[in-house]
Amino acid sequence: MSALLDLDRVSKSFSRGGLFSTRRVAAVKEVSFALEADKPEIFTVIGESGSGKSTLARMILGIHTPSSGQVRLGGRDVTTYDRRAFMAEVQPIFQNPFEAFNPLKQLDRYLFMTAERFGGASGKTAAEEQADVALRQVGLSLAEIRGRFPHELSGGQLQRVAIARALVAKPRLIIADEPVSMVDASLRMSIVNLFGRLRDELGLSIVYITHDLATAYYISDRLIIMQKGVVVEQGPARAVLSAPTHPYSRQLRDAVLTPDSAGAFRAIHSRQAVATPGVSS
């Protein structure tokens, strides 16, 4: 049992303030978890804004260096990796699909570039071949994408292209930072289901960073819940979200608004209760 990704008491603090009043603000405090190499899974990091979840993602991607602790990929400190060798193993997917590609540039060049630099493709035909294979894995094809600009595609399609681009590099690990929060509701589940397929069919491990408890419950195997840089609860996703024990986790779970008629009726009843004099505060 070797670890694919291993975070060992990782912390990150940033200095804030001006010349005279510099203070350190801790964004992430002593976070530890590990993903096994032979057990692909979707590992979810749940947190709200300011929880440090994006800083954590950036440390795993090697964009930020931890202030203390170590992020290890295959047992080796991420900061000691050659960046290119690292990118062949770990690829990111970002939040805003409309910003993930240069609006003035055609989409296919990112796929070809990744194929040539990381996928081992030599020459244009090989790169096109690899791009097409990856696009088919996400339900698209090169014929649909060739020569297209980002604005010609929907958010859902763009996010698929972003995933395909990551797949072209044949990584072992994908870091997805809020990958569906800016994708339309009707297209969101296609992306979430796609992550499940990548895990089950390609054996990819995915770190899924989100504030959405419902999709975390739906797709992930294990999760951690972060509040102000600290992990407050962790464990198997469904067990934790069905019966959260930490007060903050419970608060989060209770704030989820359910889109169903029962939810609607409940909300209306509570509204009438508020409207009744004497009951409202």
Add this chain to the structure above:
Amino acid sequence: MLAILRDLIRYNLEFRIGLFLVSIVVVMAALSVVSPYPAGDVYVVPPDLPPSTAHWLGTTSRGQDVFWQLTAAIRNTLFFGIMVAALSRVIALVVGLLAGYSGGWIDRVLMSINDTFIIIPLFPILILFYFVLRDSMSTPLLATIMACLGWAYDARLIRSVALSLKTREFTQTSIFSGMKTHEILAREHLPYVLPIVFSTTMNNMNWSIGIEVTLAVLGFTDINTPTIGGMIYWANQHTALVAGIWWWIAFPIGLVVMTFVGLFLLAVSMNEYIDPRSRLARMGGGR
């Protein structure tokens, strides 16, 4: 490229006027090749003749034909402006993009050099160079000196755009697609700073031509190479206005003003065209 030109001519009045004015200037400059008189020679025609059919713009007190003298002068002046603008654009782009994108100590070093150039008083330095170099001060050398002094403001401007581009997600996508720093700068970020480069090119050409004219009028340049400033210098030496030889001064000034206005209009209209937002809107994206 041709389609862009066609669109601009068809839909943009500023571009049409700018193109017209700059075309006149360029045609003037081109005509210098077929000039019947060598530009450096004096007393080749009768002096002090007013504009007539034989000499369209009159002749100078030094016995030069104003029209043909002007063609050589505007050619040299334009070359000078383009040389300064091109050189200083390259410096500004490299410094601005690199400093903004790299950050950290590279940014600090480049920006402290940059700020040094911003606060150096330009005019005394140029005059100093003239007194040190004297006769070896040629037009290309002056252009190089001006380019080295004229990039700093624009580099800061470009850096500020590069700073914001760096934080956009597509920059990270480019990095994780395996692009090298220079590829990201040249292919991903350059289109966003081109509008700045364009409008500053115009500013920079106007600035350098203005300085050149000023230096030449004061006699601090190589006055034997005909330039617009050089013509005004000689006209002043011969007290042309007092002597009533107005055409010796009026036509060079008119032509340089035409250059300024034409370049300005071209820059403004092309800027609108290559601006990323308007480009996106034409492509059908962004609303």
Add this chain to the structure above:
Amino acid sequence: MSGAAEQAPVLQVRDLQAHFRTHYFGVNREVRAVDGVSFDVNRNEIYGLAGESSSGKTTLIKTIAGLLKPPLEMVGGSARFSFLPDWDAVGRAPPEVVRAIRWRHLSYIMQGSMNVLNPLRRIKHSFRDFAWRHLGGSKAEFDLRAAAHLERVKLDPSVLAAYPHELSGGMRQRVTIALATICKPEFIIADEPTTALDVVVQKDVLGMIRTIQQEMGSSVLFITHDMGVHAALTDRLGIMYAGRLVEDGETPEIFARPLHPYTRHLIGSLPRIGDTEQREGLEGTPPNLATPPPGCRFHPRCPLAMSVCTTTVPAMIETLSGHRVACHAVNPGMAA
């Protein structure tokens, strides 16, 4: 609270059309962002508008609020407010009339609170800028009134002396709610006011909007793409797709009996905690409004699509009591 005037809708939107018209270097584009929308908002209710990006919901409320800037143009139809009976849309009334009703009768809660609050001015100055001329009184009286109103959104009066950046996102959004409601307007337009907030804060803010709305008896037009928010907050709900309203009715009714296939999908596709059922995304792409599909705009993605859907626009029919839907599969043979 009775009588015919009280029963009449505060806002009546009829066949509203708004297009983006752009012209760049010979490329003409006309995007029909709102194309024939009709609905009513009654007194003392929260009417929700749901839709995805490019559904035209933001364009719709901009048109209703009269915030029309080129290239957006109101092309046809009407959006009549009961407090502005002489004009068939805010955008068609003269500027001085619009200034007189803004904030006093019609106010807004926007997504980014920083768009409303001037970052360089204390909160109390923002209050004075927006509301003083409508409420009158001395400066001290007005500040007292603002402080009292802030307590309604559970903010300490000391907030008045703060600058926007000193407040958290949730507090800022509460300040904008207080700003929008201090003049007790009849109509409030809320455009994704909680989308940028964390879920815990969002729940508080939604409760606050409901409480204030009920205290003042105002009407709220509430826009969000989040069906969970609609389920919890709104009284009636309209679903937009590609510039058209496809369904509207009482919120519980819509969640219990969604009729339009798009609405059914929106409600059915969302995962719930405690439910492991497989959920599928909708295939296809939202249409490009510059070249929308003919007939029912949903037909390329619709599981129930028939040949009539590709040619004929379905009419919006009251299928059940108070529940309208535009779909050939639900209302056979009803063309618009």
